[in-house]
Amino acid sequence: MIYSRCCISTAAWELNLGDLRAMLGALETGNRRIAELVAKQGVETFLAAQWGLQDYSASKARNVLRRMPDDVYEFWDFLDDDMLTGIPIRVRLRMTVNDGLIELDTSGSDPQVQSAYNVPTMGRRTYWLTFRLTTVLTTFDPLMPHNAGMYRGITVRVAPGSVLRAEFPDAVSVRNSVPYRLFDCISGAIMQGAPELMPAATGGTLITFSLSEIGPDGASRVVEAIEPLRCGMGAVNGRDGVDARDNSLNNMRNHPLELVETTSSIRILEYDVRPDSGGAGRWRGGVGQTITAEVLCDGGIILARGLDRMRFPALGGIGRSTRRQAGGDSQSRAC
Secondary structure: OOOOOOOOOHHHHHHHHHHHHHHHHHHHHHHHHHHHHHHHHOHHHHHHHHHHHHHHHHHHHHHHHOOOOOEEEEEEEEEOOOOOOOOOEEEEEEEEEEOOEEEEEOOOOOEOOOOOOOOOOOOOOOHHHHHHHHHHHHHHOOOOOOOHHHHOOEEEEOOOOEOOOOOOOOOOOOOOHHHHHHHHHHHHHHHHHOHHHOOOOOOOOEEEEEEEEEOOOOOOEEEEEEEEEEOOOOOEOOEOOOOOOOOOOOOOOOOOHHHHHHHOOEEEEEEEEOOOOOOOOOOOOOOOEEEEEEEOOOOOEEEEEOOOOOOOOOOOOOOOOOOOOOOOOOOOOOO
C-alpha cells in the first residue's frame, strides 16, 4: 500500500516501517558478507575481481548489441496529451549503432510540460532511458552478470528542459509514462534493423488504480494504491503475447484482494483478464486486465493514474524496411 504524506495511519506506518527494516537488513547482510570476502581475499583482489566482472559483462553485452546492423535509426511516438492543453507529447529517438556501441539521442523530444509527465534524468544514463535495451541484453544472454558493465557501451544524449530531462520546479509524479513511449521508440528502432530481436510493443501503459478517502481526522485524505493494472505483452514470431503482464516496468506487483479489502474502504467485484483486448494478427498480443470495485465510504474517490494509448495505439510487429511513426507529426509541440 502507498499512502500520501497528508495522513498516515498506524497500520500504514507499520507496513512502511517493515519494508524499510527489510531493506536495511539486506544492506547490512551485504555489507557484512563483502567485509568477510575482503578479509579473506584482500582488498586488491576484491577490487580486481569487481572490475573484471564488469569487463566480462561489458564484453557479453556488446556481443549481443552487435546483432543490430550498424546504422542510424529514427523513431518517434506520442503520449495522448499532457492533460492540460490536449496537445500530444512527442518522444523522438535517434539511435546510432556502431559495432555494438549504442547512442540514444532524444534531443528531438518535446519540452517539459506543466503537468507531471516530466522525467528528472539530469542527462544521465538512467534506468528510464536504457531499460528496453536491458531486456534485449538479458533475453539474448540470460547468463550475463547484471552489473554496470552491461551499460558501458550505451551512451545517451538528452536535451536540458525536455520531458526526459526536466528541470526544477516542474512536476515529475507521473514520470513513468514518457519512458513508456521511449521504450516503444527503442523497440521501433530495433525492429527497423533487426526485427527478429524484438516482439511487438506492449499495450504501453501502466494504470495505478487507487482510492482517495477522507482520513481519520475528517479533513485530510489518505490515498491507497489498490492494484496496478497492466496491458499484455506484444506477440513474437511464432507465439502469442503474454496476458496481463508487461516487462517494461517490473517493480510493481498486484495486491491480494483479501488484503486490499481488509485495509481499505473498497470491495472488489471483478478482477480478471479482458478477453480479446490484445492486438489481432497471426500471433495476437497479450490481453489486458479489468477491475470493477465498489467504494464503501462516503467521499471516496477512485483515481486511475497513467491512462494513455487512447489516441495513438501501440506499435505492432514490422519488417526490416518499415519506418513508422505513431500518429502524425503535425500536432507536435516541438515542430
